[in-house]
């Protein structure tokens with residue numbers, strides 16, 4: 495009988511250890527993270543969209559605007575991207591907030607602006623009158639873009655630049671463009687255990703700029719990374735993995751980075767760049783790095799962040815639905831609170847829909863909760879106070895998640 499009592503006591507004690515929240519009633523504790531999100535919710539605040547612009551005249555695709563520029567702007571009039579028209583076509587692939595409902599296409603050769611739906615896969619732009627076009631058809635550096643549109647008319651490696659890095663600030667202001675928006679990533683760092691959902695263990699803001707050369711291929715990428723908040727007691731590093739992007743898909747590239755200035759290559763992750771290895775060393779100072787690419791590798795890109803333990807780089811955390819990097823310790827999946835798949839492959843050319851959803855999604859709990867969330871905002875994000883969960887500081891977050899991302903798409907712009 496005594497043995498049975500002891501066994502009962504151990505079971506009760508074990509129950510307490512396993513679930514420290516069991517005493518609190520979720521209905522009564524205002525700081526419990528309780529969300530009933532749809533099973534296929536991907537926690538995405540950003541959508542990848544592919545928009546093909548066909549330049550047309552008399553019902554046919556025309557090359558009348560070839561070697562001139564077409565630009566795409568968001569609803570805040572921020573330049574998203576710019577492309578040289580080749581054979582009457584320009585193919586945009588941009589990442590925009592899911593809240594954006596209208597984009598503006600600007601055709602520089604005609605000076606016309608057209609409002610477009612971001613979900614439109616194809617746009618026909620009709621040249622009103624080909625005979626009225628009056629631009630000078632001179633391409634001094636032979637990069638495929640006429641001098642009057644070329645940001646650097648004597649440099650064959652640079653025809654277009656997008657963004658606001660210090661390197662290109664002068665050129666940008668000369669063109670009268672707005673500064674670019676920034677991507678944010680916010681993390682809970684206790685993966686594979688759940689944290690307190692204040693999502694403030696690391697808050698990083700990243701701003702990308704890039705140059706395009708002949709054929710619209712990306713030549714150089716400039717990255718400015720600001721750690722906006724560190725709530726972590728752990729020693730953490732932050733890396734970015736580079737992918738080619740087309741619409742909602744990401745593609746694994748070969749080894750495309752020729753040179754990095756201002757940051758380190760991650761030897762264990764193909765096309766991985768380490769912004770910093772220990773956040774305590776950099777604090778909230780700005781980190782800027784420049785990546786030079788091998789020739790003609792890709793036209794559109796996405797960097798997916800990975801948070802890692804300084805002293806255990808295989809222990810990583812990524813935004814919901816990001817696949818693991820090559821250096822993630824796969825044996826950690828499905829341990830503690832994690833409910834990710836436990837295998838993945840990284841071969842060149844492999845594509846996947848980003849973010850991965852449902853049973854395919856990595857870095858998710860059994861309740862389909864995330865450890866990391868990304869968003870794009872032109873406003874300054876307010877990190878949550880320590881151990882106050884995000885539901886309490888961002889009042890529309892719950893509606894956003896429970897509606898499967900249909901409502902309150904810009905929850906991150908509405909702090910309490």
Ligand SMILES: [Ca+2]
Pocket residue numbers: 633634635636637638639640641644646647653
């Ligand atoms: Ca040129």
Ligand SMILES: [Ca+2]
Pocket residue numbers: 635637644645646647648649650651652653
């Ligand atoms: Ca040029």
